[in-house]
Amino acid sequence: METALIIGASGGIGGAIANRLRQQSVDVTTLSRSQDGFDLTDPEIVDRTLAGVSGPFDLILVAAGALEVNGATPEKTIRLLSAPAMMDQFALNAVGPALVLAHAARLLPRDRRAVFAVLSARVGSIGDNRLGGWISYRASKAALNQIVRTSAIELARSHKQAICVALHPGTVTTAFTRKYVGRHPAVAPDEAARNLLSASAALNAADTGGFFDWAGKPVPW
Template sequence: MKHALIIGASGGVGGAIVGQLQAGHWQVSRLSRSGDGLDLTDEISVQDHMDRISGPYDLILIATGALEINGARPEKSLSQISAQAMMDQFALNTVGPALVLRHAKRLLPKERPSIIAALSARVGSIGDNHLGGWTGYRASKAALNQVIRCAAIELARTHKQAACVALHPGTVATKFTERYQTRHPTVTPAQAAQNLLRVITKLTPEQSGRFFDWAGKEIPW
């Protein structure tokens, strides 16, 4: 039986992935803020929760993040940038996943293939940015992509069969995207989970350190 750890398991995408993995007879460990009190913006909280688990896990998925934090909406221009709003974005979308990744070596097996993935966003791509705006969210996800890249390089030295990637789930119909669903085609959390798991199960170590969308197409950094 394969084992998975889902960080953010109470969210729309995370919860749907948990359900589909369990339906596929995976053993799933779940961590979330609402279910377990995990606060990714608090280093001590992350350390305490991660210290309680041992693995090894065939899949670790970080399915956390937020577009609006403490009521701050994405900036439409540079004039709307707020230091606190940007720091909040980085704390949750970048630093939190990085703190989880700090435990990756201990939680992934060395003797068999494994996957560690974090949900990023296409708007975090610097090369694909043609509209500007959303500076804090874009920057936090671009920084997350760099964290994933660094983690992949380091893991390759000790975990030859591991793949560490960033994933774009598309626009998923959840509270996370409620204000923005009319601008882009959306998918249900169940469909997003199915799409992501299809990509995840086909990943190879040669693809580690890269950024893929829900259809398995690579996104430029």
Template sequence: MGWRFGHALADMKTLILGHTGGIGAALLRHLQDAGHEVTGLSRADGLELGDQNSIADAAEALRGQRFDLIFNATGGLVIDGHPPEKSIAQIDAKAMAAQFALNAIGVALLLRHFSPLMRPDSRAVFASLSARIGSITDNRLGGWISYRAAKAAQNQIVKTAAIEIARKQKQHIVVALHPGTVQTALTRDYADRYPTITPERAAGALLGVIEGLSPQDSGSFRDWKGKEIPW
């Protein structure tokens, strides 16, 4: 890959949050195979998105390091055994709160604590996995209310953070990315009606999208083919 972060390959540094999941692990392999220096953090390392202190501690442990790419590959669909709702009648307050804690609030906390680790005064990217299902405009089927709403909230968080970060670092890029329907444990029980792609293909495509982003694209929501998704 012809990365255009403005640094020699030996200086390229990437941080993957959630590097043990299907997409996170594939991203790790792609980047390491390309010769990049990659750091990964996950629950196994004590990173728990429902615990703000664990997020702050994980970021503090990396203080002094700076990254050209920070990729948030965390997320969840079925949490604590609660599958996506098929109707409003199935909404459960605790299940909905858990969706927001992981897929929205958790992302906000990652941005708070890890975005300061983006390399200053240079092109650097903070990319967060979202989902097309979080698009309000694109919602034609209904259902999956908690997951949709949490991903829509994440998109707003990413958009708002991008505006603030650009005021201080004009070369920084903050984006939400839809990876496609990927063959992972998250989608195993729900992807039978949709064409799927492998984690390796998704990872390569997402890295290609990131490579082509400019600061003018910060705050956008894009799919794995680089096409902008309506909010």
């Protein structure tokens, strides 16, 4: 039986992914802040919780993250930058997944294909940035992409079949995006889950360290 670890499973996308995997008879372990007290911004909690999790997992997906932290909305201009708000974004969207990645070598199998995916965002792409704004969120996701890229290089040395990637889920109608969807095309969480699982299933070891969208297409760094 295949196994999966979904972090951020109380959110719209994470919950939908966990449900879809269970429908496919995958043995799913879930962690979230609201249900398990799994706070990605607390290194001691991350280390203690993951030390008690038994792998290996065929899929580890980090779906936790936020566009707003502690009520701070995305900046429309750098003139509105708040250092504490920026640090909060980095703590949750970049450092948190990095703390989980530190456990990847133990939680992934060495003898078969496995995927470690982190939900990133197209706005974290430096090459695709044509609008500006959202400084803190963009920068935290750009940092996350570098963390994934670097971790993939290290992981490949011991886990030859492992695939470590950043995934852009598209715009999804969740509480996370409700105020920001506007006229952008958006999909329901279940459709996003189906797309992301299909994209991850199509990846191979040569794709490790990459940044892909929900359709499996590469996203510029």
